[in-house]
């Protein structure tokens with residue numbers, strides 16, 4: 293794809309793979325399962341061992357890097373890992389004991405846990421920060437800050453953070469800005485355009501897209517960071533398996549249209565919920581009254597498939613779970629099917645920091661929906677009848 297610059301993102305998703313020669317002329321790349329490769333000259337082959345390089349993984353790593361906007365995706369491919377958390381810990385390897393990391397308070401529960409417990413046990417200084425509080429953020433970032441970590445929209449509060457503004461603050465002190473872009477994917481936001489240095493995704497979510505593969509990927513536009521992370525990826529060994537890489541690559545082909553439909557459905561459902569007498573508050577960046585809606589408009593091409601809300605006290609919650617039919621009560625997100633969950637009970641249990649501070653802020657009662665690609669009329673009708681049947 294030599295003239296990649298002129299292609300749109302959907303075209304890139306399908307055609308970046310052509311850079312890799314496929315001897316049989318397969319239209320779609322095969323899954324390379326071999327763990328070792330026959331070499332002709334000792335020590336001179338590109339492929340010699342599956343943990344270090346694998347063509348299936350490479351196709352996905354190049355394509356995701358191209359979609360995030362790296363023109364030189366061959367030199368700066370993504371780094372595909374066995375899970376989103378493996379991608380988080382890979383990035384965590386960049387921090388040395390005399391450095392610190394500043395992270396938003398409202399990130400995915402596993403990420404909070406990683407930084408509050410594992411990273412701190414390794415002696416790293418970790419500061420959790422409400423990133424709407426720019427003054428506080430500026431006091432926490434200093435010359436020793438290696439990473440500033442953000443999720444926008446945040447999971448599960450759906451807070452929107454201004455990536456550009458935060459990247460300028462981070463860069464003043466030469467810190468690297470990391471964005472967990474799992475909720476967005478490059479079809480919604482391309483964080484490099486807003487000053488982000490390292491992007492990560494749990495590919496388990498929208499990129500895989502069908503709730504049948506676990507994985508994670510890290511993409512950077514910084515050569516030095518890439519080289520450091522590549523060494524850790526191949527040596528620590530938590531790489532993505534070929535079959536998962538194949539599923540993620542396949543997921544990329546339809547990601548654009550899926551994101552469009554997820555977003556359209558979520559927008560309509562959020563409007564229905566916002567007008568319902570049984571709902572206290574809806575959090576969806578596409579609603580004009582939502583906090584930082586103007587920032588969302590600036591940095592998001594669509595508003596995404598995730599939303600959260602609080603039920604009014606007039607609803608019997610256990611009855612509500614029984615009445616829902618199309619909404620599956622399950623953790624995770626980003627699959628074609630609609631999932632509903634209660635973050636403070638299921639994914640974002642409270643973490644106590646070393647100083648006794650309660651870190652995670654998935655509020656009690658918040659309910660999160662990953663809106664699927666079913667017919668929206670059916671989703672709204674199912675929600676409507678469940679709410680009506682659950683009145684106290």
Ligand SMILES: Cc1ncc(COP(=O)(O)O)c(C=O)c1O
Pocket residue numbers: 375376377378400402403443447472474475493494495496506507508624
């Ligand atoms: C925003 C976000 N980041 C990271 C992760 C971790 O990903 P995985 O479950 O693939 O390890 C999740 C999982 O739910 C997530 O929602």
